[in-house]
Amino acid sequence: MTATGTDAVELQGVDKTFGSVWALAGVDLTIGAGEFVSLIGPSGCGKSTLLRVVADLEEPTAGSVAVTGTSARQARLDQRYGIAFQQAGLLDWRTVVENVELPLQVHGVGKAERRRRAVELLELVGLAEFAGSRPAELSGGMQQRVAIARALAPSPRLLLMDEPFGALDEMTRERMQAELLRIAGETGAAVLFVTHSIPEAVVLSDRVVVMSPRPGRITEVVGGRRPPVSGDDRAADTLDPDAVEDVRETAAFFEAVTAVREALRKGAATDGPAA
Amino acid sequence: MGSRDRRRLRSAAWAVAAFALLVVLWELAKLVLPAGGVTVGGTRVLPRTDDAAMPHVWTVLARLGAPEVAGAAEPRSVGAAIVSGALFTLGLALGGLVLGGIAGMLLAVLMQRFAVAEKAVLPYVIASQTVPLIAIAPLVAGWGGKIAIGGWAWEPWASVMVISSYLAFFPISVGMLRGLTSPRKADVEMFRSLAAGWWTTLLRLRLPASVPHLVPAVRLAAAAAIVGAIVAEISTGTRGGIGRLIIEYAQSATGDPSQMYAAILGAAVLGLVAAGAVGLLELGLRRYRGSVA
Numbered sequence: 430m431t432a433t434g435t436d437a438v439e440l441q442g443v444d445k446t447f448g449s450v451w452a453l454a455g456v457d458l459t460i461g462a463g464e465f466v467s468l469i470g471p472s473g474c475g476k477s478t479l480l481r482v483v484a485d486l487e488e489p490t491a492g493s494v495a496v497t498g499t500s501a502r503q504a505r506l507d508q509r510y511g512i513a514f515q516q517a518g519l520l521d522w523r524t525v526v527e528n529v530e531l532p533l534q535v536h537g538v539g540k541a542e543r544r545r546r547a548v549e550l551l552e553l554v555g556l557a558e559f560a561g562s563r564p565a566e567l568s569g570g571m572q573q574r575v576a577i578a579r580a581l582a583p584s585p586r587l588l589l590m591d592e593p594f595g596a597l598d599e600m601t602r603e604r605m606q607a608e609l610l611r612i613a614g615e616t617g618a619a620v621l622f623v624t625h626s627i628p629e630a631v632v633l634s635d636r637v638v639v640m641s642p643r644p645g646r647i648t649e650v651v652g653g654r655r656p657p658v659s660g661d662d663r664a665a666d667t668l669d670p671d672a673v674e675d676v677r678e679t680a681a682f683f684e685a686v687t688a689v690r691e692a693l694r695k696g697a698a699t700d701g702p703a704a
Numbered sequence: 705m706g707s708r709d710r711r712r713l714r715s716a717a718w719a720v721a722a723f724a725l726l727v728v729l730w731e732l733a734k735l736v737l738p739a740g741g742v743t744v745g746g747t748r749v750l751p752r753t754d755d756a757a758m759p760h761v762w763t764v765l766a767r768l769g770a771p772e773v774a775g776a777a778e779p780r781s782v783g784a785a786i787v788s789g790a791l792f793t794l795g796l797a798l799g800g801l802v803l804g805g806i807a808g809m810l811l812a813v814l815m816q817r818f819a820v821a822e823k824a825v826l827p828y829v830i831a832s833q834t835v836p837l838i839a840i841a842p843l844v845a846g847w848g849g850k851i852a853i854g855g856w857a858w859e860p861w862a863s864v865m866v867i868s869s870y871l872a873f874f875p876i877s878v879g880m881l882r883g884l885t886s887p888r889k890a891d892v893e894m895f896r897s898l899a900a901g902w903w904t905t906l907l908r909l910r911l912p913a914s915v916p917h918l919v920p921a922v923r924l925a926a927a928a929a930i931v932g933a934i935v936a937e938i939s940t941g942t943r944g945g946i947g948r949l950i951i952e953y954a955q956s957a958t959g960d961p962s963q964m965y966a967a968i969l970g971a972a973v974l975g976l977v978a979a980g981a982v983g984l985l986e987l988g989l990r991r992y993r994g995s996v997a
């Protein structure tokens with residue numbers, strides 16, 4: 430296998446307990462290079478925990494974790510993944526471009542080089558003209574785009590996103606989804622995306638992973654309806670937002686939404702009284 | 705002119721207005737209240753307001769230009785004596801602030817880095833401030849007197865500086881510790897995800913985040929350093945500063961209270977100068993302000 434052919438994430442039998450709370454139980458999950466996978470499930474089912482295990486922000490209690498073909502720790506040390514949370518988490522004493530530069534600065538990339546790269550990324554997320562602004566001067570959606578640009582700075586093979594659009598209004602959210610699809614296509618990065626929104630999971634993903642709580646585990650995997658935007662053949666194009674719009678109106682989209690909803694309901698049903 | 709600059713200008717204007725109000729109240733008290741003060745059942749509840757107890761503001765100001773000691777061989781005006789004393793004290797207080805600031809910040813970094821250090825040291829940091837200055841001053845002077853580094857023998861002013869730093873370090877260490885631990889968990893994790901080490905996290909996250917906590921701490925510390933320097937001058941008997949001057953003038957106050965008030969005025973102006981300097985520091989660091997709501 431070539432380096433780019435290596436799976437972005439490979440989890441085998443991952444358990445995670447916090448004291449008596451069993452947050453993850455026997456999680457097996459493989460995310461291929463460039464694949465877009467969403468995690469969905471009721472609150473407290475361990476989605477964030479799973480993401481944090483991949484990010485090496487949390488040690489698994491048992492099981493094996495490989496990220497881009499190496500240990501989670503090594504992947505973190507090499508900045509092989511980029512991460513974005515629900516809160517953009519920008520440093521407000523830095524300008525927008527300086528925020529995007531942060532990962533490169535931490536990794537000792539020279540000033541000119543990291544500035545060049547940061548400006549390039551701001552163009553990618555459509556915020557080039559705000560390079561010199563303060564985060565506080567930006568709207569929530571713009572801040573979130575800056576956070577995504579920052580996550581992309583080290584050219585990661587994997588993007589980890591924990592409800593990144595959770596705090597946005599519906600219109601902004603749909604725009605950001607199209608944006609994210611275009612970026613993922615252009616960079617070829619695999620994405621592990623946590624969300625509470627079924628349509629969002631379906632429209633973005635190659636696969637939707639459904640989880641259930643107590644103990645947190647994967648109950649079902651549903652095929653998503655990620656539209657074939659940009660990426661390979663249309664890489665130079667900016668995304669036609671209609672491509673995403675169109676997907677939302679197909680029968681296949683509604684089928685997938687229904688399948689995810691069913692899976693979630695089943696997960697809740699089996700939850701039942703604790704044994 | 706930004707709204708922040710305007711706000712700053714306005715607060716400066718308020719400070720001037722407050723001073724003017726104080727002068728007016730002082731003169732009003734002299735005008736309205738009986739010269740002998742107010743006595744209720746043998747207890748004096750309001751001070752005497754005659755010229756010996758409360759000289760007119762203009763008498764005090766006029767005194768600045770008069771010679772310090774009538775008929776001295778080398779006459780020096782009261783104003784010149786006060787300015788030179790104030791500068792001497794300001795220098796010591798500044799030295800104390802820098803010393804105390806460095807010590808306080810290092811201690812805060814240590815406490816942030818090692819939770820054990822925080823548990824072990826913080827109680828002593830707090831306890832240190834309950835020991836009265838009057839008890840510390842002779843101790844420091846006594847220990848200092850036994851120290852001679854290289855050819856340099858301990859001078860009394862060094863004791864003053866150390867005592868001043870002892871007061872300055874407390875607000876800075878507490879404010880700094882608070883600032884260093886102020887970043888949200890998510891920000892700390894962001895740095896961890898970037899594989900930033902402790903030092904990088906300190907430099908790029910914790911230090912910038914601590915500025916909004918540090919500036920008010922420095923303001924407190926500057927005031928504490930000046931009070932510390934003045935009291936230390938008095939209690940160690942160090943000559944040359946404004947503390948000593950106040951005492952000297954107070955001893956001759958029976959005949960000439962306006963001279964003592966002039967010295968006290970000098971000490972107050974010293975405090976204002978320090979506050980102004982901190983304001984400038986704040987201006988220089990305004991980039992880091994917004995991070996605390």
Ligand SMILES: Nc1ncnc2c1ncn2[C@@H]1O[C@H](COP(=O)(O)OP(=O)(O)OP(=O)(O)O)[C@@H](O)[C@H]1O
Nearest residue numbers: 447450451452471472473474475476477478479645
């Ligand atoms: N640091 C921690 N210490 C103790 N328990 C924790 C910790 N982190 C998570 N948990 C527990 O693990 C379980 C899973 O939490 P997690 O945050 O992964 O859920 P989630 O699926 O992301 O929920 P949400 O959708 O609300 O974000 C919860 O029961 C939570 O209380």
Ligand SMILES: [Mg+2]
Nearest residue numbers: 476477478591
């Ligand atoms: Mg979560």
